Amino acid sequence: MTRTKLYCLLTFFLVATVPWLFTKSHPVQIFGFPPWAFYSFCTTILYAVIVAVCLRRYWSVSAKDDDEEES
Numbered sequence: 001m002t003r004t005k006l007y008c009l010l011t012f013f014l015v016a017t018v019p020w021l022f023t024k025s026h027p028v029q030i031f032g033f034p035p036w037a038f039y040s041f042c043t044t045i046l047y048a049v050i051v052a053v054c055l056r057r058y059w060s061v062s063a064k065d066d067d068e069e070e071s
Helices: 003-016 035-063 066-070
Strands: none
Touching: 003 035
16 A cells, blocks of 8 residues: 555545534433534544554555655
8 A cells, every 4th residue: 555545544534533414413412422422432443443553554654765655
């Protein structure tokens, strides 16, 4: 995976952590959180897992110099 694809993937998942879909307030609570906060909490945990996996698998891709990537 190239560095650009890796950054695009991580940016996509970071944007997905923002609760865009919750524009109305709901009286329902999930474990004491409003639905938007619960969504944000869960997706933040998922994002942390994705970043950890990407760092483990693609650290060498991210650490390369720009000159090496063009080859």
